[in-house]
Amino acid sequence: MSPRKSDPRVRPALIDVAARLLAEEGPQALSTRRIATEAGCSTMAVYTHFGSMSELVREIAHEGFARLAGELARAAPTADPVADMAALGRGYRHNALANPHLYAVMFGGSSLGGFALTEQDRQHGRYTLGTVVGCAGRCIAAGRFRHADPELVAHQMWIAVHGVVTLAAGGYLVDPCDADRCFEAQLVALMIGAGDTAEAAARSVDRSAALFTAGTP
Amino acid sequence: MSPRKSDPRVRPALIDVAARLLAEEGPQALSTRRIATEAGCSTMAVYTHFGSMSELVREIAHEGFARLAGELARAAPTADPVADMAALGRGYRHNALANPHLYAVMFGGSSLGGFALTEQDRQHGRYTLGTVVGCAGRCIAAGRFRHADPELVAHQMWIAVHGVVTLAAGGYLVDPCDADRCFEAQLVALMIGAGDTAEAAARSVDRSAALFTAGTP
DNA sequence: TAAGAAACATAGCGGCGTTATGCAACACTG
DNA sequence: CAGTGTTGCATAACGCCGCTATGTTTCTTA
Numbered sequence: 001m002s003p004r005k006s007d008p009r010v011r012p013a014l015i016d017v018a019a020r021l022l023a024e025e026g027p028q029a030l031s032t033r034r035i036a037t038e039a040g041c042s043t044m045a046v047y048t049h050f051g052s053m054s055e056l057v058r059e060i061a062h063e064g065f066a067r068l069a070g071e072l073a074r075a076a077p078t079a080d081p082v083a084d085m086a087a088l089g090r091g092y093r094h095n096a097l098a099n100p101h102l103y104a105v106m107f108g109g110s111s112l113g114g115f116a117l118t119e120q121d122r123q124h125g126r127y128t129l130g131t132v133v134g135c136a137g138r139c140i141a142a143g144r145f146r147h148a149d150p151e152l153v154a155h156q157m158w159i160a161v162h163g164v165v166t167l168a169a170g171g172y173l174v175d176p177c178d179a180d181r182c183f184e185a186q187l188v189a190l191m192i193g194a195g196d197t198a199e200a201a202a203r204s205v206d207r208s209a210a211l212f213t214a215g216t217p
Numbered sequence: 218m219s220p221r222k223s224d225p226r227v228r229p230a231l232i233d234v235a236a237r238l239l240a241e242e243g244p245q246a247l248s249t250r251r252i253a254t255e256a257g258c259s260t261m262a263v264y265t266h267f268g269s270m271s272e273l274v275r276e277i278a279h280e281g282f283a284r285l286a287g288e289l290a291r292a293a294p295t296a297d298p299v300a301d302m303a304a305l306g307r308g309y310r311h312n313a314l315a316n317p318h319l320y321a322v323m324f325g326g327s328s329l330g331g332f333a334l335t336e337q338d339r340q341h342g343r344y345t346l347g348t349v350v351g352c353a354g355r356c357i358a359a360g361r362f363r364h365a366d367p368e369l370v371a372h373q374m375w376i377a378v379h380g381v382v383t384l385a386a387g388g389y390l391v392d393p394c395d396a397d398r399c400f401e402a403q404l405v406a407l408m409i410g411a412g413d414t415a416e417a418a419a420r421s422v423d424r425s426a427a428l429f430t431a432g433t434p
Numbered sequence: 435t436a437a438g439a440a441a442c443a444t445a446g447c448g449g450c451g452t453t454a455t456g457c458a459a460c461a462c463t464g
Numbered sequence: 465c466a467g468t469g470t471t472g473c474a475t476a477a478c479g480c481c482g483c484t485a486t487g488t489t490t491c492t493t494a
Contacts, residue, residue, distance in 0.1 A: 007441085027328060031481060042443050043483085049441095053482065108387025109326045111244060114482085122388050146415070155394045156406055163380025170325025171339050177372045185369055186376060193406030198363070224472085249451065259474045260451085266472095270451065 011049045013039050019060050022101045027112050030057070054115040057105060061117070064102040065124050071095040072131045078211065081138035082145075082196055086187050086208030088132055089161045093183060094212070096165040109166060129154055139194065144204075146195030153194055160186050228266045230256050236277050239318045244327050247274070271332040274322060278334070281319040282341050288312040289348045295428065298355035299362075299413055303404050303425030305349055306378045310400060311429070313382040326383060346371055356411065361421075363412030370411055377403050 017039045021029040032043040032053055039045070050056040071094065075087045096103040104110040106125060108117060117125075136150040136157070145153060164186055168179035184205070191201035234256045238246040249260040249270055256262070267273040288311065292304045313320040321327040323342060325334060334342075353367040353374070362370060381403055385396035401422070408418035 010441090032483080033481075044442050044444090047442095047483075104326075107384065107389070109321075109383070110328055114245070117388065119388070122391075125389060149393075152394050152398065152402055155390070155399050156403055159380035159384055159399060159403060160377050161380075162384055163376035163378075166326070166383055167324070167376055167379055171334065171336070172324070172342060173372070174339075176366075177369050181369065182372050182376060186373055189373055189407070189410030191410075193408075193410030198412075227472090248449085250449080261453095261473050261475090264452075264473095 010039075010041065010045055014041075014046060014049060014056065015059055015063070018056055019063065019102070022060060022105070023099060026101050027104075027110050030112065054112075057112055057115045058118075058121060060102065061106050061121060062124065064099060064106045065128055067099065067102075068092070068095050068106075069128045069131075072128065075211065077135070077138065080204050080207060081135060081142050082191050082201065082204035083207040083211055085132070085135045085139055085157060086191070086205045087211040088135055089157060089183075089187055089190075090208060090212040092158075092161050093165055096169075100169055103165065104169065107162065107166075109169070129158055132157055136194075139196075144191075144196045144200065148194075156194070157190055160190050227256075227258065227262055231258075231263060231266060231273065232276055232280070235273055236280065236319070239277060239322070240316060243318050244321075244329050247329060271329075274329055274332045275335075275338060277319065278323050278338060279341065281316060281323045282345055284316065284319075285309070285312050285323075286345045286348075289345065292428065294352070294355065297421050297424060298352060298359050299408050299418065299421035300424040300428055302349070302352045302356055302374065303408070303422045304428040305352055306374060306400075306404055306407075307425060307429040309375075309378050310382055313386075317386055320382065321386065324379065324383075326386070346375055349374055353411075356413075361408075361413045361417065365411075373411070374407055377407050 014035060018030060018035050021034060021038065030053070032046045035046060035056075036043045046053065046056060050059065071091045072088055075084060075091055077084055101110070105112060105115070132154040133150050136145065136153040139145040140147060140150060140153070161183075164173070164179060164183045167173055168182075173179040173182050187205045187208070188198075188201050191205065192198055196204070231252060235247060235252050238251060238255065247270070249263045252263060252273075253260040263270065263273060267276065288308045289305055292301060292308055294301055318327070322329060322332070349371040350367050353362065353370040356362040357364060357367060357370070378400075381390070381396060381400045384390055385399075390396040390399055404422045404425070405415075405418050408421065409415055413421070
């Protein structure tokens with residue numbers, strides 16, 4: 001009286017194919033028919049395993065959050081918390097640049113047909129920033145940042161880096177003020193805005209570049 | 218040997234209907250069939266007047282840029298350039314909140330089928346920020362901001378406000394750090410990051426709230 | 435070994451953007 | 465004031481899409 005078990009390789013295969021299509025060809029390529037063809041099965045497989053296209057997308061988004069969390073966890077705390085914070089920003093941006101379409105899905109940029117994030121998904125996303133909140137706390141404790149709510153400070157970092165990433169993705173950051181230049185300037189300004197001195201901020205942001213490249217082989 | 222002239226009311230009617238659909242029901246509602254039905258004509262009208270759905274969207278985006286430019290032009294310069302800058306930020310955010318779907322189209326957030334901004338469109342968008350560049354120059358000239366490239370400073374303002382707007386649109390800015398709180402904090406931090414003192418920045422941002430409500434009846 | 439339930443293929447529905455076709459309405463020529 | 469050419473636009477169709485109804489296959493367990 002028990003059901004037939006599905007091939008355990010089908011579900012991850014579908015996610016893999018879909019994630020690859022999203023990464024390589026963008027949201028347009030994400031159709032049940034296309035995914036089914038690439039995975040060598042019928043469109044029904046998508047519905048038995050996920051119920052709808054949107055749920056498959058959600059699954060991919062969750063994997064994106066995990067990847068982002070991994071990227072942020074990579075940067076181990078050093079003696080310079082402000083440099084750590086800047087390195088977190090670099091890691092965040094690095095991840096976004098490496099998975100632009102995924103990033104768009106995760107943070108609401110691309111609607112992808114009827115896909116919409118749920119409050120749970122967003123909580124998942126915010127949770128990922130726990131590392132940043134902790135780092136903000138260390139910056140404050142070290143006297144580098146003004147006394148303030150670490151969560152609010154982390155949000156400001158997040159917002160600014162997200163702004164660079166999305167405007168750059170939209171193609172708006174070009175020659176005299178290209179994305180790299182804006183990003184570097186933004187990092188320094190953020191630290192100063194949070195309470196650091198101009199000199200210390202510049203030095204730490206400078207240091208973070210080495211920290212980051214050291215953290216990503 | 219001359220052609221029949223089209224009803225001059227058709228083209229603007231199509232744009233109006235499409236813009237209304239986008240504003241009221243979001244990108245999903247923007248289909249040639251839906252637009253044609255609402256406008257009381259066939260889908261072909263869209264193709265004779267615009268060539269494709271994307272071009273119609275582009276037209277709407279251009280109107281969005283004009284609206285944003287109007288909003289930014291509303292704030293007349295006062296004796297406090299930093300307050301003016303904050304007021305520009307408020308105006309920008311106000312416009313984005315008033316036309317969220319339009320904003321998403323303008324700045325690359327929603328792809329809307331095959332729609333993609335051209336470099337011309339983006340130039341149109343960047344041009345709109347001329348006001349902000351001018352204001353940044355005045356902040357620097359007044360000694361409130363550190364000496365720097367006004368265009369870069371304007372970009373940093375843009376990026377930060379864009380970040381708040383899009384993360385809020387994605388539903389990521391909630392209770393303890395809601396959009397309003399983040400935005401106010403971001404404004405002050407931006408001015409400090411650009412070189413202003415903490416006290417002067419706080420005062421000017423405070424003043425800008427009154428400036429802004431005075432500018433928008 | 436027989437039965438029942440889940441996994442999936444096939445085929446179909448209504449919707450989409452876009453295009454091919456045809457007709458009717460107008461502006462110009464003579 | 466015909467006649468003619470050109471265009472605006474309606475109709476219908478094509479190949480996509482997400483999704484579902486239906487049938488078959490296959491595994492598990494009683």
